[in-house]
Amino acid sequence: MAVTIKQIIEALKYQKEVFGDFLFEKLDKERVNYNLAPEMKVSEKVTSSLTDNLFVEEFHNSTSLTELYEKIHQCQKCPLGKTRTKFVFGVGNPNAKAMLIGEAPGAEEDRQGEPFVGRAGQLLNDILKAINLKREDVYIANILKCRPPNNRDPLPVEMETCFPYLHKQIDLIKPKVILCLGRIAANALLNKKLSLSLLRNAVFEHDGIKVVSTYHPAALLRNPHWKKDCWEDVKKFKSLLDQL
Numbered sequence: 001m002a003v004t005i006k007q008i009i010e011a012l013k014y015q016k017e018v019f020g021d022f023l024f025e026k027l028d029k030e031r032v033n034y035n036l037a038p039e040m041k042v043s044e045k046v047t048s049s050l051t052d053n054l055f056v057e058e059f060h061n062s063t064s065l066t067e068l069y070e071k072i073h074q075c076q077k078c079p080l081g082k083t084r085t086k087f088v089f090g091v092g093n094p095n096a097k098a099m100l101i102g103e104a105p106g107a108e109e110d111r112q113g114e115p116f117v118g119r120a121g122q123l124l125n126d127i128l129k130a131i132n133l134k135r136e137d138v139y140i141a142n143i144l145k146c147r148p149p150n151n152r153d154p155l156p157v158e159m160e161t162c163f164p165y166l167h168k169q170i171d172l173i174k175p176k177v178i179l180c181l182g183r184i185a186a187n188a189l190l191n192k193k194l195s196l197s198l199l200r201n202a203v204f205e206h207d208g209i210k211v212v213s214t215y216h217p218a219a220l221l222r223n224p225h226w227k228k229d230c231w232e233d234v235k236k237f238k239s240l241l242d243q244l
C-alpha cells in the first residue's frame with residue numbers, strides 16, 4: 001500500500017497525542033534498530049511493539065463469546081484503547097445464522113458499549129424489521145471494537161490489529177450468511193479493495209460463509225434515495241437466509 005509522508009506525519013501526530021513523547025523516542029530507536037527505509041514499516045513496528053508490551057492475553061482458544069469478551073475487552077493493542085469510553089464487542093444471538101458487520105463504533109456506541117445504537121442503529125433496526133428480523137435474531141459486530149476519534153475512517157493498521165477478534169467471533173458464532181454494512185466493512189472482511197457497487201452486485205465467500213454487502217445505514221441517512229437499492233440488497237440477504 002502506498003503511504004505518503006503526509007499520512008505518516010498525521011499518524012505520528014495522532015500517536016503523540018495519545019502516548020506523548022515516549023512513543024516518539026521509541027519510534028526513533030526502532031527506526032535505527034531496524035534500519036527502516038520504507039516508511040510503512042515504521043507503523044508496523046510500532047504496532048508490534050505495542051502489542052508485545054501492552055497486550056499479553058491469549059484469546060484464540062476461547063470457547064465462547066463470553067470467554068472471548070473477558071479476554072479482550074481491556075485491549076490496548078492500538079491507540080484507540082486509550083481514547084475509547086467502552087469496548088464495543090458485539091451483540092445478539094450467539095448462535096445466529098446471520099451476522100451483520102459494520103465499520104466501527106460511533107459516539108453513542110462508544111458511550112453505551114453496544115454496536116448500532118445511534119441514529120444509524122435505529123435505521124438498521126427498521127431495515128431488519130422490513131425483512132422480518134429483530135436485532136436478537138442476528139449477531140451484530142464491527143470491524144473495529146473501539147471508536148476512532150471524531151468518527152474518522154479506521155486506519156488500515158487499526159483494522160489489521162482488531163480483525164482477529166472479529167475473526168474469532170465469526171469462528172464461534174458460525175453464521176451461514178454475513179451482511180456487510182458499507183464498503184469499508186466489506187473490503188476489510190473480504191480483504192479486497194472494491195467499490196461498493198461491485199461489492200453489492202456479487203455474493204462473496206469468507207471461510208465458506210456467504211457474504212453480501214449494502215450501504216452503511218449512516219450513508220442512507222445522508223442519501224435516502226439509496227434506500228431503494230438497499231432494499232434489493234437486504235431482500236437478497238434474506239433470501240439466502242431463507243434458503244438454509
Ligand code: URA
Pocket residue numbers: 102103104105106109114115116117120142218
Ligand atoms: N457505525 C458502525 O459502523 N458501527 C456502529 O456500531 C455504529 C455506527
